[in-house]
Amino acid sequence: MIRLEHLTKSFDGGKTYAVRDVSLNVTEGDTLVLLGASGCGKTTTLKMINRLIEPTSGRIELDGRDALSADVLELRRSIGYVFQDIGLFPHMTAAENVEIVPRVIGWPPERRRARSTELLNLVGLDPSAFADRLPRHLSGGQQQRVGIARALAADPSYLLMDEPFGALDAVTRDQLQRELLDLRMALHKTIVFVTHDLFEALRLADRIGVMNGGRLEQIGEPKELLNEPATPFVADLFEHARRQAELIGATS
Amino acid sequence: MIRQLIMIVAALCPFATTAIAQPADTFRIGSKNFTEQVILGELVAQLLERGTDLNIERRFGLGGSDICHAAMLNGELDCYVEYTGTGLLNILKREVIKYPDRAYRAVAAGYRKQFDLEWLPPIGFNNTYAIAVRPADALAHGWKTISDLAADADELRGGFTSEFMERPDGYPGLAEKYDFTLGRTMDLDPGLMYDALANDQVDVICAFATDGRIAEYHLVVLEDDRAFFPPYDAAPVVRSETLAAHPRVREVLASLAGTIDDNAMRQMNYAVDVLKRSPAEVARMWINNRLGAIVAPEDRLEGTAGDERGVIALAIERRSEVMRKTGEHLMLTFLGMSIAIIIGVPLGIFIHRKAAARGVVLAFTEVVQTIPSLAMLAFLFALYGLLGTAPAVSALVLYALLPIVLNTFTGLREVPRQVVEAANGLGMSSSQRLRLVELPLAAPVIIAGIRAATVLTVGIATLSTYIGAGGLGDFIARGLARNDSRLTLLGAVPAAVMAVALSLLIRLAERQVKRG
Numbered sequence: 001m002i003r004l005e006h007l008t009k010s011f012d013g014g015k016t017y018a019v020r021d022v023s024l025n026v027t028e029g030d031t032l033v034l035l036g037a038s039g040c041g042k043t044t045t046l047k048m049i050n051r052l053i054e055p056t057s058g059r060i061e062l063d064g065r066d067a068l069s070a071d072v073l074e075l076r077r078s079i080g081y082v083f084q085d086i087g088l089f090p091h092m093t094a095a096e097n098v099e100i101v102p103r104v105i106g107w108p109p110e111r112r113r114a115r116s117t118e119l120l121n122l123v124g125l126d127p128s129a130f131a132d133r134l135p136r137h138l139s140g141g142q143q144q145r146v147g148i149a150r151a152l153a154a155d156p157s158y159l160l161m162d163e164p165f166g167a168l169d170a171v172t173r174d175q176l177q178r179e180l181l182d183l184r185m186a187l188h189k190t191i192v193f194v195t196h197d198l199f200e201a202l203r204l205a206d207r208i209g210v211m212n213g214g215r216l217e218q219i220g221e222p223k224e225l226l227n228e229p230a231t232p233f234v235a236d237l238f239e240h241a242r243r244q245a246e247l248i249g250a251t252s
Numbered sequence: 253m254i255r256q257l258i259m260i261v262a263a264l265c266p267f268a269t270t271a272i273a274q275p276a277d278t279f280r281i282g283s284k285n286f287t288e289q290v291i292l293g294e295l296v297a298q299l300l301e302r303g304t305d306l307n308i309e310r311r312f313g314l315g316g317s318d319i320c321h322a323a324m325l326n327g328e329l330d331c332y333v334e335y336t337g338t339g340l341l342n343i344l345k346r347e348v349i350k351y352p353d354r355a356y357r358a359v360a361a362g363y364r365k366q367f368d369l370e371w372l373p374p375i376g377f378n379n380t381y382a383i384a385v386r387p388a389d390a391l392a393h394g395w396k397t398i399s400d401l402a403a404d405a406d407e408l409r410g411g412f413t414s415e416f417m418e419r420p421d422g423y424p425g426l427a428e429k430y431d432f433t434l435g436r437t438m439d440l441d442p443g444l445m446y447d448a449l450a451n452d453q454v455d456v457i458c459a460f461a462t463d464g465r466i467a468e469y470h471l472v473v474l475e476d477d478r479a480f481f482p483p484y485d486a487a488p489v490v491r492s493e494t495l496a497a498h499p500r501v502r503e504v505l506a507s508l509a510g511t512i513d514d515n516a517m518r519q520m521n522y523a524v525d526v527l528k529r530s531p532a533e534v535a536r537m538w539i540n541n542r543l544g545a546i547v548a549p550e551d552r553l554e555g556t557a558g559d560e561r562g563v564i565a566l567a568i569e570r571r572s573e574v575m576r577k578t579g580e581h582l583m584l585t586f587l588g589m590s591i592a593i594i595i596g597v598p599l600g601i602f603i604h605r606k607a608a609a610r611g612v613v614l615a616f617t618e619v620v621q622t623i624p625s626l627a628m629l630a631f632l633f634a635l636y637g638l639l640g641t642a643p644a645v646s647a648l649v650l651y652a653l654l655p656i657v658l659n660t661f662t663g664l665r666e667v668p669r670q671v672v673e674a675a676n677g678l679g680m681s682s683s684q685r686l687r688l689v690e691l692p693l694a695a696p697v698i699i700a701g702i703r704a705a706t707v708l709t710v711g712i713a714t715l716s717t718y719i720g721a722g723g724l725g726d727f728i729a730r731g732l733a734r735n736d737s738r739l740t741l742l743g744a745v746p747a748a749v750m751a752v753a754l755s756l757l758i759r760l761a762e763r764q765v766k767r768g
Binding site: 050073074083087088 | 680
């Protein structure tokens with residue numbers, strides 16, 4: 001269970017707000033998608049959850065514990081994080097990348113190796129072919145599979161995903177979205193997923209939080225947002241998407 | 253500010269505290285870095301080796317009177333040969349005294365009182381400065397005295413040693429006394445001055461009266477008609493403490509008193525500078541012919557044939573010395589680089605993390621680069637009060653810092669932002685991030701900096717000779733001082749080979765890391 005209360009971030013001492021008064025809950029095992037255009041504050045919100053960005057004010061609770069007073073390194077190690085630009089360590093092999101958090105928290109090498117083998121299999125990369133490859137010898141899709149495996153390595157309860165498929169081509173993105181749905185079924189993680197792509201949000205979300213100008217416009221199940229938009233912004237967003245979908249329907 | 257920073261860094265070097273403990277019966281003899289000084293040093297050394305059972309240590313080729321004197325004061329040297337004029341004007345900072353006896357008494361009394369150093373009786377010759385010109389010019393212009401130069405002064409080019417350019421009894425005083433200034437002057441190495449005059453690069457030089465090359469080039473020495481130059485009678489200077497402990501030293505060196513006149517000294521210098529004999533050999537011959545004026549080069553020396561062999565033959569003959577000097581050089585380079593890496597890499601990491609310190613640290617390392625190497629050596633020597641390895645290695649460390657610090661900083665700064673963010677996001681502590689991510693990624697750039705610093709260090713280490721730290725610079729300095737290019741090559745070639753070899757070796761390591 002993730003709980004944000006009146007979370008606010010200003011980078012300029014209060015003149016402007018990147019995130020303003022955001023409150024929301026994510027139930028255990030659920031996937032919340034934060035949806036919005038670039039600059040709306042969705043990534044800042046995500047990064048505040050593992051304190052890559054420290055909030056200006058507000059409160060963050062993970063399973064009822066105050067995240068802001070927790071040890072920041074332990075907090076981050078207990079939360080899986082998948083980065084928009086993947087951020088694999090270029091001098092480490094795929095397996096070494098996956099094993100990095102277990103290594104940092106002191107697992108013995110055999111256990112680490114067993115875990116990376118398991119996870120590479122899980123994300124669809126045959127360890128015998130991929131374990132010893134450096135990131136530069138992997139395709140973009142393969143790299144982000146390693147990125148996801150790395151986030152899962154220490155078996156965290158939470159997974160934060162910052163536009164993880166944004167840099168991938170449409171076909172690879174579709175494939176990885178499908179695999180992520182399968183993973184969710186298998187792993188039962190609480191996920192916060194950031195995207196600007198409404199279709200990706202509709203496909204992956206249990207609930208969607210729409211953000212605009214640093215504020216949370218509306219949060220709810222996709223159906224709720226579609227049928228009962230709380231603000232004109234949300235209504236426009238879905239109306240626009242509907243027209244695009246109709247265009248595709250009409251063409252086919 | 254800069255001076256304080258230098259002191260701090262220098263103090264960080266572990267050598268700062270290693271005062272070299274010498275057994276009590278060791279007697280250390282120094283010399284400055286020109287031929288006559290080395291011959292005299294050898295004479296003193298060989299006489300004491302024969303006449304006492306002291307363990308004699310030679311520290312020849314030191315970079316000037318100031319360094320020799322400072323080394324005497326702090327017990328790094330027990331004895332070297334000094335000239336009365338130099339002692340009076342440069343060390344005691346007194347006025348010129350024209351009469352040799354009075355000058356000697358004044359300098360001896362001053363040294364005893366101020367420094368607890370004792371002047372033994374003069375050796376006999378007066379190595380004063382001698383203003384020398386080409387014979388053809390002297391004939392054409394009718395020059396006989398220094399005053400005669402005044403008429404043509406505007407068109408004349410002077411080639412003087414850097415010491416002469418600054419000494420009160422050098423060019424500034426000369427120009428004032430004779431009331432003319434030369435059209436141009438250039439600072440020259442003492443070893444190159446004579447060639448420069450012979451090759452028409454300059455018109456007037458400040459020769460040494462006892463220099464063998466005055467005869468070799470048939471130079472005309474102009475008369476000091478206004479009696480400007482003070483007497484420069486040579487005499488051994490010994491620490492009073494040492495004399496008290498080893499009274500035999502005084503007896504043995506007394507046998508030198510009044511035995512070598514200007515002409516005899518000139519011939520010994522000629523034997524080394526022109527006939528390419530070793531100073532040790534010339535000193536030995538003199539001792540064997542004790543008191544007999546050394547044989548004129550035309551007769552007896554010619555019979556035993558001067559050393560005219562090529563550089564390769566010389567290298568083969570002196571291979572064990574070349575190997576030893578190469579080893580010393582390698583050791584200086586290795587020590588300097590090790591300490592520079594131990595200081596420089598953490599400093600680079602520090603300024604990468606603390607932007608506030610960046611400007612100061614980089615400015616400091618850059619300023620250090622602009623300090624002339626000899627000035628740096630002299631300064632560090634004064635700071636430590638020690639000759640040899642400690643100040644030399646400290647200088648190398650200071651020069652090597654810039655490339656190492658700068659490349660460490662640059663290498664770390666070039667680690668991609670998203671990789672650093674990933675390391676943070678996954679919960680690495682800052683030391684884990686440094687060890688597991690940043691340093692491995694910056695390694696190729698850091699190693700490139702170390703490579704550049706190593707090449708630089710091999711070069712600068714050749715100057716360590718001027719504060720008695722040995723290495724291949726010994727050959728180079730001797731070659732320059734005696735105008736013997738074979739000796740210079742004996743030092744320069746192995747140094748160049750060493751620089752290239754070390755560079756290649758480090759490049760291999762660099763590739764290995766990149767492949768990683």
